[in-house]
Amino acid sequence: MKHLLLILIATIIPSAIIFAQSTTISGIVIDEPSGQPIPYATIAIMSPTTNKILAGTTSKDDGSFNVTTDSSAFIIEVRFIGFITKKIETFDIIDGKINLGKILLSNTEHSLDQVQVTAEKSSVEFKLDKRVFNVGSDLTSSGMGAMDLLNNVPSVNVDIEGIISLRGNSGVQILINGKPSVLSDEGSNALGTISADMIESIEVITNPSAKYEAEGSAGIINIILKKEDKKAFNGSISLNTGYPNNHSIGVSLNQRTEKFNLFAQLGAGYRTRPTIRKTENINHITGSEIYGLGEESKSENFYNVILGTDIYLNDFNTITVSGNYMYEIEDEPTITTFSLENEGYLLSQYTRTGATSATNPKYQFDVQYAKQFKNHKDHNLLFSTTGNFFGKKQTSEYINENTLGFSAPDNQRIETDFYQSNYAFKLDYTNPITKKITIETGGIYELNNVGNEYSVLDQSSDVWALNTNLSNDFNFDQKVLGLYGTASYEAEKWGVKAGLRFENTDVQTLLATTNESNSMNYTNLFPSAHVSYKISKQYSLQAGYSKRIYRPRMWDLNPFFNIQNTYSVRKGNPELMPEFADSYEITGIFIKEKISLNASVYFLHTVDVIERVSFFEDDINTVTPTNIGTRDQLGIELNAKYSPNKWLTLSGDFNYGYFNRVGTFEDQVFDFNGDKWSSKLTAKIKLPADIEVELSGNQESRYATVQGVNSGFVYGNIGLRKKLWKGKGVINASVQDVFASRIRESIVDQPDYYLYNYGQRGRFFTIGFSYSFGKGEAMTYSGKRR
Incomplete structure (x- = not known):
């Protein structure tokens, strides 16, 4: 038991010991049109061959940042929503430090429009064991509750009594964010407290893998709620x-x-x-x-x-x-x-x-x-x-x-x-x-x-x-x-x-x-x-x-x-x-x-x-x-x-x-x-x-x-x-x-x-x-x- 406890502690608590020589990167992220600093921009240190993220951080309120990497080969990407991503591939390392100075990001209407168009479309993603219907901004979902919205999802039907069926079968398990909930209980009539605008996507799982609970003979409908995490x-x-x-x-x-x-x-x-x-x-x-x-x-x-x-x-x-x-x-x-x-x-x-x-x-x-x-x-x-x-x-x-x-x-x-x-x-x-x-x-x-x-x-x-x-x-x-x-x-x-x-x-x-x-x-x-x-x-x-x-x-x-x-x-x-x-x-x-x-x-x-x-x-x-x-x-x-x-x-x-x-x-x-x-x-x-x-x-x-x-x-x-x-x-x-x-x-x-x-x-x-x-x-x- 003592050895098991030591292993768990070593797994959960990240190590603070650095065994290799590290490089510290610093700079300030600036909005080019206004000259104002951009707080909470994402700075990613990435492998130039695999694009795998090696380290990362976000800029502070004054736009400044510091991040350290142990890698000897890397590129730097600076991103923020509504701005063009800047990729930095050439820089000077002096005494284990890189000072990038002011990094100017430009705001482009074209890139912002692309983001908007993508977000508005309800698209379908096919995964190995499920289909994901991204709700987006369906117009007929305006003013709907979750029960009404489900009627817009392929394979799903809701009758006038509120009985949900999947491909015509009523043995359906309804999950909220992957978990059973009183909100999804048919008898409690509580799904109506969730509006369509609170829903990010709906997963239709007609053949769930063993990872999912076995409940639901007709399959699973998983309602994913939005959780805003913008900077x-x-x-x-x-x-x-x-x-x-x-x-x-x-x-x-x-x-x-x-x-x-x-x-x-x-x-x-x-x-x-x-x-x-x-x-x-x-x-x-x-x-x-x-x-x-x-x-x-x-x-x-x-x-x-x-x-x-x-x-x-x-x-x-x-x-x-x-x-x-x-x-x-x-x-x-x-x-x-x-x-x-x-x-x-x-x-x-x-x-x-x-x-x-x-x-x-x-x-x-x-x-x-x-x-x-x-x-x-x-x-x-x-x-x-x-x-x-x-x-x-x-x-x-x-x-x-x-x-x-x-x-x-x-x-x-x-x-x-x-x-x-x-x-x-x-x-x-x-x-x-x-x-x-x-x-x-x-x-x-x-x-x-x-x-x-x-x-x-x-x-x-x-x-x-x-x-x-x-x-x-x-x-x-x-x-x-x-x-x-x-x-x-x-x-x-x-x-x-x-x-x-x-x-x-x-x-x-x-x-x-x-x-x-x-x-x-x-x-x-x-x-x-x-x-x-x-x-x-x-x-x-x-x-x-x-x-x-x-x-x-x-x-x-x-x-x-x-x-x-x-x-x-x-x-x-x-x-x-x-x-x-x-x-x-x-x-x-x-x-x-x-x-x-x-x-x-x-x-x-x-x-x-x-x-x-x-x-x-x-x-x-x-x-x-x-x-x-x-x-x-x-x-x-x-x-x-x-x-x-x-x-x-x-x-x-x-x-x-x-x-x-x-x-x-x-x-x-x-x-x-x-x-x-x-x-x-x-x-x-x-x-x-x-x-x-x-x-x-x-x-x-x-x-x-x-x-x-x-x-x-x-x-x-x-x-x-x-x-x-x-x-x-x-x-x-x-x-x-x-x-x-x-x-x-x-x-x-x-x-x-x-x-x-x-x-x-x-x-x-x-x-x-x-x-x-x-x-x-x-x-x-x-x-x-x-």
Whole structure:
């Protein structure tokens, strides 16, 4: 142990001993047009043969710098954003010192324009095990939340209920900056607190390597948030308004020095999401028919604060500390008219008026230590610990008022006290042992704890009585231990990566009121393999395989009843098992100057598939997730981008999947075949006077489910942007769902009953203005959510 401690200290603490004769380089960096010093310019000492960085520093407030190198052969580069990089290859060494004097950097509009154009384009990067979609400044994303933005990403779809699917499969793991988060939890509805303008890129990983957690049978979507780290002081402020109500203000601040990088984002706003719903429950045995027509309008006041700092201990050791606090105040009025008929004759009618209020505190912290080893910039050790919490105190009251026929049902009230806390401890080590071979290893330990105490009360004769059949106290504890190792070989044409991941899962659920418990403990191995071959500069091929798991989420397991509509109830299933998937994929990539195209053929085999199944009894439809059989899906996906000239860019995405379902549940056979497809087309047009327009259209097909069918739909978005003062100011405007055609309909047609559900959100208008100060362009913040 003593020897191990000495080795760790020797690894983490950089050596201060210099064994070779060193050379000290000094100078002052000056802005040539103004003659003023440039603070925080980057000075890099580089190898003249490999361009590898040998040493480096940044200039001080007065533009001066000093840097030392042990190398005998080197060149010097001086860089700063918006200025032409200066390369110095000839100099005099006197007594081990080089004095460069004043180094003049010129500011060129041409180079600045190039930076702006690159930053504005949403481009795709193809890596060995993932695709990276750089959000850039998509015009139709103006005023969007993260949920809306995901709908613009190829391969990804978000339905009107907020269910995210990848290539038509809903078993998706959502990560924030590579880590699980309460912000990405479906049930917490928290992704909406992230605006599109806060997102740097979105990684779509259909075949993750063993380095990633095995969670997500359909794959992983990793949302990378922006973290401003420009030199000196920077910031931006933005204002947004929209209809229906979507009003917000956001501030982004950043201060970078030689030893610290401080960053902050502040946001507040108010928004509403009106929705129209229709339901039909028809009992073929008794002839009874129940029709529901209602409106709901969820309103939220929200506040969001992100604070963090990077502490540069030296050139090779960095500590990052960040925190995020959010607070929401919800108000959701609803009104639904229920009509009860038999054989087409109206028997009774009543209205159910609901009032829901809730407060939602959420917070998250992240502490990270990163060590970069001297021998290679990609040789690093990363340790991080993350903790987050989400709470909800909610009260709902439903008043039934009879308008025709016999009396209405009793009034009802729901009281909910919910909390969710997650903690993760993660260690990752990467070592490029040669120019072609890299190894990765590490592990993670996660602890998830959830509690939901809910009470349903019925009112009878002005007295509220607890409904013991619907009330309970649900507790959920999950612990996951994961260990992994990968090795990759990347040559000029060939690339190979293989890995293996071990995960042990321990789950405990408890219904405390009725003392019903359930335990699961399982250990699994998850292999992965990826191969790439570069045929030429324009053509390349990739192939991948991975084994994945989708663990039931708290909202799948929690038997809490949602009784907003007493004839269409949702509840969880505490006995739900995880689903497992084997994913295979081959992708061809073609990239030329004006066009890029990639085509993928994939096969996904999933067992113990989680399906949402309807159970119909006493004219009430109860939807519960259930494990049913296997699904085999064979699909093809096409993505293309074409820029015929400087003012027009066209991009499109098409995904088609044919699936075969085999399964039996409670003597009912669910064997059937079907297909599902989706397509997206976007046109981005540059107009004079720094005006840009973006038009996008989306279409999803009708597809079969285990009990019925879901409808297809077509909808379009329009976005416009005008840049002011060379990008310091930006005006954005967008219309989402221009024709109010994004309507979701689902039908369950069984021998004994028929169910119909309809949902529509309608069109949304947003306009915003942002202004930046310091270096760079405006970074807008809209605070939009789904």
